[in-house]
Amino acid sequence: MSAEMQVFLLPDLGEGLTEAELVNWLVAVGDEIRVDQPIAEVETAKSMVEVPSPYAGIVAVLHGEAGQTLDVGKPLISVAPVGASLAAEPEAVEAKVSEAPAAAASAETYRTEEKAGSGNVLIGYGTSGGGEARRTRPRKDSAGSAVAVTPAPDFSELSLSRTRIPGKLSAVISPLVRKMARDHGVSLDAVPGSGESGLILRRDIEAAIGGATRETAPVEVPAVVQPSAGLQDARTGLTVASRTPVRGIRKAVAANMTRSRSEIPEATVWVDVDATALLEMRAELKKRDPHGAPGLLAFIARFVTAGLKKFPELNTRFVTAEDTAGGEMQEIVAFDGINLGFAAQTDRGLVVPSVRNAHLLNARELDTEIRRLTAVARDGKATPTELASGTFTLNNYGVFGVDGSAAIINYPEVAMLGVGRIIDKPWVVNGQLAVRKVTELTLAFDHRVCDGETAAGFLRYVADAIENPGAVLADL
Incomplete structure (x- = not known):
């Protein structure tokens, strides 16, 4: 050579x-x-x-x-x-x-x-x-x-002309792109390439066939592998219908949840909250600015960051390190700032992107970043930093129509706040029974980093902020 x-x-x-x-x-x-x-x-x-x-x-x-x-x-x-x-x-x-x-x-x-x-x-x-x-x-x-080895020549300027038929086809290098076009009956000479020098990329073919959503797995690789389908399970006596390998997102989630349950002595506190005032405030903001009013999750995120400033023990990490003598020592690591994670359900599983330096953002800024991170997470394009840098997690499982959950803390964090669905419930207001918009807040926390008083104080702060959002936001 x-x-x-x-x-x-x-x-x-x-x-x-x-x-x-x-x-x-x-x-x-x-x-x-x-x-x-x-x-x-x-x-x-x-x-x-x-x-x-x-x-x-x-x-x-x-x-x-x-x-x-x-x-x-x-x-x-x-x-x-x-x-x-x-x-x-x-x-x-x-x-x-x-x-x-x-x-x-x-x-x-x-x-x-x-x-x-x-x-x-x-x-x-x-x-x-x-x-x-x-x-x-x-x-x-x-x-x-x-x-000595002679340095390889510079091949970075490859001519795209070898992939073209002059006057007929644009530049196509990837055989996957060519196959995709052929399978969907797309004429390459009618596809404008968005890549360098007019190179036709996969997204160009997807756009041509009307596929706005990027595939997250190729058709050639089945999600379910069935090498022993049809065999009888020895323990149950039932026929095995399928076997699904645990990998990718699901494998990471399984490992993280197992470690959380095995290492963290968690406790849970919860409270019902009258969210009527918060919903009314957001409805009023939406009348003034139909497209710019922050979502409810952004307001709750704002209350959470304020609460964590008052109760910083929940924005820490519990670690085991080696001391100078070679033995083990345990430490509670505190952070100068808050990276607020939030659970997002995607086609590829549950992920937790985090808003970095969330404590510096107002409700509108939090809303913008939450929407951006949700979009990139669902597209499978969130970066490792966006998915692995949280210090506290907010989980809105109310979108699934449930009231509460005994959540598993997102290891290595030490606490997670869950928000249930908001529904009409009878509520006593000024001694009178009324129908109000009520939700349940659930806080799971690592009992090694704080006691119940701290956890209850944080939960009560967030609950009070939801019930009196105007007063709390005015003070922030």
């Missing part, structure tokens, strides 16, 4: 994530790719991510199949120089793959080397320059001595 084969390792996709599920390949062996071209869709425990290639060239090897779970730092794709013969590459691929452990061990060096080629950044990967990245890692000869 005249130039070195490049092996791209699955990058660090987020804080503490060590693996990802390969959902779909966006390229095939033999395809010519550009720097920053999306090559695969992967699903982590937090979100769906399109992985861009830091290299340009010809796809030589795809290291994995759709549905397979890959470890971070292991080979994802091998890219050969343009013009190289793929038939003669197996030995080179094996040689490069064997270098993967060394590359993983020096991840920081790897990231530094990758900083010069692209404009996309993927949680510590990607680059910022004009496509001039070169790998210059020394290679050992048969005697074990290090020998």
Whole structure:
């Protein structure tokens, strides 16, 4: 070979994530790719991510199949120089793959080397320059001595003309895009490409076929695997209907909830609240500004951040650390600020995006950020930081038509406030029975960080704010 084969390792996709599920390949062996071209869709425990290639060239090897779970730092794709013969590459691929452990061990060096080629950044990967990245890692000869490797030529400026039929088709690189267009009867010459140099992307085909919603899983990878469907279960004697692998979001939720239940000695307090005044205040604001009035959750979020300032024990984290003598010590870590998480149900499971520095925002600003985060979470595009940085969680399970819940705290936080549905109930007002809009607030808290008095004080503060929103907001 005249130039070195490049092996791209699955990058660090987020804080503490060590693996990802390969959902779909966006390229095939033999395809010519550009720097920053999306090559695969992967699903982590937090979100769906399109992985861009830091290299340009010809796809030589795809290291994995759709549905397979890959470890971070292991080979994802091998890219050969343009013009190289793929038939003669197996030995080179094996040689490069064997270098993967060394590359993983020096991840920081790897990231530094990758900083010069692209404009996309993927949680510590990607680059910022004009496509001039070169790998210059020394290679050992048969005697074990290090020998210099000639830097690979710059292939970042691949010509898109090879993917066009002049005067007929726009640029199409991904075989998935071509297949999607073919399956839906979409003529590529009628599709305007939104990518660089008119490149037709998947979203362009989706728009052409009227698919405004991005697929979260390929059709080729069934969500339910049934290798033993039809067999009899030994314990129950019933026929097994299906077996569903626990992975992705569901796997992360299961692990987090199990850890929360096993480690946190939680207690729960609750109270019924007359929300009539809050609903009346919001109705009045909506009359004045039909499109700009904050939602009820934003007002409650504002009351929660104010309550956490008064009762900061609930905005902490309980950790076990090693002391100077090598033994264990326990600490309660307090934060200078509030990242308010809120539960959002999506097609891919329950996620908890968080509004960072929520204590600095008013109700309108909180409403805007809650709506934005809800949208990106449902699209599967929330970043790991948006999904893993909360310090307290607000859960509006009233939207599911229930009054209360014995919630499981979102580990490693120490408390969660739940809001039930708002319904008409008989209520005593000034000694008279009346029909009022009533909801139930439920607070689950870690009894290690505070006692019931603190939890009850916080809950009562939020309840009073809901019952007298005008007075509380005037003081904030």
